[in-house]
Amino acid sequence: MFWEQLINGLTLGSSYALIALGYTMVYGIVQLINFAHGEIYMFGAFAGLFLVLSGVNVFIALLGAMVFCMLLGMLVERIAYRPLRGKSSRLSALISAIGVSIFLSTLMALYRGTNTTRYPEIIGNSTFSVGSIQISSLQVIILLVSALLMVGLQLLIQKTRIGKAMRACSQDLEASSLMGINVNRVISATFAIGSALAAAGGMMVGIYYNAVWPYMGTMAGLKAFAAAVLGGIGSVPGAMIGGLSLGVMEIMGVAYLSSSYKDAIAFAILILVLFIRPQGIMGQKISKKV
Amino acid sequence: MNFKRNKKVVLILCALMIFSLLAGCGGNAAPDKAAGDTIKLGFLGAKTGSVANYGIPGEKGMKMAIDELNAGKGILGKKVEGIYEDNKGESSEIANITTKYITKDKVVALVGDPCTGLTKVAADIAQENKVVIFSAGATGADVVEIGDYVFRNTLLDTVAAPAVVDWMINKKGWKNLAVITSGNNGYSTALTPIFKQAIAEKGGQIVLEDTVNDGETDFTAQVTKLKNAKPDALVFTGYYTEAALIMNEAKKKNLDIVLVGGDGLYGQDLAKLGGEAVQEKVIFYAGFSTDQPSPETAKFLEAYRAKYQEEPDMFSAQFYDAIMILAQAMETAKSTDPSVFKNELANLKDYPGVSGVTTFGADREPIKSPVCLLTVKGDKFPALLEKIPVQAK
């Protein structure tokens, strides 16, 4: 049972990781907890659903959902965050993000109703056995796609021009703008990439669990934020590791401790980790300059 | 810092506040002139939020009943008016709305809420203000005990669950059972002990007890555990969404099992969400069935389908019945004063409603018969599996 639960945990964790990446990237550059990120994830799931229902191939639908959320993420940044940047405290930006989050989830609830909507079984599922462990093919596909996206992101950040600009901005926004980097464009791109990953996460969750609903983003967003902090907020590999380990922790908590305390266990471990290692698993210790 | 501007903002806002309060007091000062010609009924239920699935069909049922009354001669010759606020499923909201209905709108009765917990909040306020509250959904404990203005017309879990457990163990031979509760769902946490007690009394075994949460979608860990525990059947006490998702996951994991639950599973979405995974695999009880209907129910079904182009559910039926029962009580009492017609209400006997035959016992608790065992069969939802008659306690 342990190995099966581990795979359950990794599957759940990879969805957290995909959302956490968006949190961590945005945070790394503008120090904003983008609370609307969970809603972007929800919109991604729905966008994918609409495309699939209109008869598009799954992978094209996935791409479509990612592109849609890219635009949505950029739009949200343009309307709700950019006007605030520089002239106000981080807390007002946070409240603005909460406003966007409430707005987006209500919008979807008005459009689709609050019921949970079924996601069609687009990818056939079969179960196969490795030794005594049963694994579903869907889980394997989700793990593979997530891994692919994360590797892609790493390449993007490490090898491309925009990736370099993003890394520069995360070091020092002001200095980067003095060096001729178009900071607004980099931030926009960060939101776009983060949103696209969240959309992918949303659609895969939809496919795997066969269900989407307008309020799915709130708790998922919270957990993903926890995962980002756990991994070390601002660190991209940290978000991946944080997401995966949070997923595994939750599943193992249900499997071997108590399912009624599931959320409490996840958060308790998180708090413990922060106590022992405040910078998170992968975060770097930043000593404040005095 | 621009203090001048701040001062202006403060002044404007203060003015706004005072104005709004004055407007409110003004509204209060207007005497109850209008109250003479219409009878107002307040709807309690969520139209947005996570329990809106119960409120929305309820509202439709209530609207239909009121339209029918008004198409006839109303109640005591007066027009009936429904007021429909959305309580979002939050207790502070329902408290505000209930107070507003009673003090501003001057309703004579409140109909709702579908949830037990929220009904209790409203019932306390209604009882204090001596306004009748008629819940068309609260099935849990300690509701009518709040006071003599509190009624409900639901199939009580304490009546139905033992009957169903008896059917499972003695008729089907399912002795080893797993019980899953939705931990953040009041309905589910209240229903679980009733089921557990019945299982113990009828000689069943609980091989696994587990918890899920409403609003979650990942039940992989629970289903993996379930698979390892190998029960004969699964009792799930929560709502239909989670039931469908649990069954989906079971299907993915090649687990063939029957899920049995309460009327929280009664929702069109059970079939829509569960698809193949719930086909004849989910069984639940309810006091209402659109399959093999009684003549009253058949008439209601026809009218409902014509009006809304969709299938009614238990809540539409119970809200509809609630309005009709209230109307009948007011007619017999020849009064719209809650303190008068509540006595008529308490005497209700064998009312042939669309959601079954209802009698209020001496403790004002409803006795509804029969218990319908329902399932999903082909395109049909719900499909009647069996009717189990229940005796009054």
Next chain:
Amino acid sequence: MDAFIAQYIDAYYLRIMIFIGINIIMALGLNLITGVTGQLSMGHAGFMSLGAYTAAIISLHYDAPFFLAILAGAAMAASFGFIIGIPTLRLDGDDLAMVTIGFAEIIRVFFLNFEPGGKAVGLSGIPQYTDFATVWLIVIVVIILNAKLLYSRVGRSLFAIRENEIAAQSCGINTTRMKILAFTVGSFLGGLGGGLYAHYMYYINPQDFGFMKSIEILNMVVLGGMGSIPGTVLGAVILTLAPEMLRIVAEYRLLFYGGMLVILMIFRPNGLLGDVRIYDLKKRWGKKR
């Protein structure tokens, strides 16, 4: 007293004013932590629920007098606030936000599994002791004491921590102790509000104190103006009234609420009364005369 007021004010408005009062008390508590001391806390509903459950259980099972019950609730919240204050030694900013969110979630899950609290069914039949006069009396006392605190040596040192922790230390301020003090007092007020809430609602449920409730209280502080007492009061008034007034737009009201938050932050990023202090106003107006 309430019967007297009820002659003149509609019960519906009375009810809303009681909620405004309760929210003011809780928001002032959070203002102390987040607005004044600058420690981002996103779990105020956790303290509220601790106060609510403790007070309710004491009232229900021990027949204690009302003020004792709510004081016990507040004290329970304060002792947890003290414990939560300790991580502030090591964490700040968003990590602290995460810890407070986590703490509130743990408390919520705890109450979901807490037999004497009725688990997810909730606790009902709590005697309704809270009334208009009590709430507003407490509001006035809290505002006065809060103002006294903020314009004192201790209050100024809390502001100093928000502005610059290292400089605050160089002024001889024991920042650790002050932060824990802010958390303790702030959560005391959160628990006090919770106790009043429980004794007004008859019924409480763990789901009433979820993440969104914390956010709601945080919104009051930030919207009104961080660190400002009049601002926090105004924020509490507006955000309690807003859902009631927006009721006209029925199902669209959450849409408006969300949009309103964004627009307000764009045009008044420091909150409506950001950094306006009773003391400053007095000085300004005094000087003009």
Next chain:
Amino acid sequence: MIILEMDKISQEFGGLRALDNVSLKINEQEIFGIIGPNGAGKTTLFNIITGIYVPIEGDLLFKGQRINGTAPYDIARMGIARTFQNIRLFDKLSVLDNVRIGCHGVTHSGFWASVLGLPISRKEEVFILDRAEKLLQLIGLYEKRYEYANNLAYGEQRRLEIARALALEPSLVLLDEPGAGMNPQEKEELMKLIRQIRDDLHLTIVLVEHDMNLVMNICERIAVLNYGRKIADGTPAKVKNDPQVIQSYLGAGA
């Protein structure tokens, strides 16, 4: 009489030796300068004295008492006040409040006294206000006492930091580049101010400064740091002529 003694202090950051075996003795009521190129470890030295960093080696004695490992606020209360290289004022508080917060270390009323407005608290408030206003008059910012600190001009902010430090009734004041960003006339006034406070308040002043003119003019003794090591100390005249100093520090310009 020695007020502050550093005995073979060393500090490391991530393997980098920021301070290496630095020993210094500072006499009571002198104006002592610390100079050195960027990255020489001057600010690190200040941070060690004020307890923000704990040195990995060596002893720190203030008035004969060992203070390594003492918390920054306790060190402040013992009578060591400071200003910061990158000004650290309480931006969104009034000028007056900035100085009043500076009085924190010399007052005692606690939470209950403050909330309940007990006599001890009220008496202290009068004392604090009086002291803050006097200090603001001394540095010439009394007229601007209700402004927000971040609305002040740069030079005014530097002076406000000094006033805040003085509010602590310190016996030792550490000034981290007090003249940075000031024009010659402002620097002239600053020098006067520094001398004045030393003479009037009988303080010891240690300052880190880049402006050679200022340092040579005002300081009675000087220490020179280079790459974390002390390479010379003594009177300005002596340091100016030290071959090692000329080579490593003044060399290029002299």
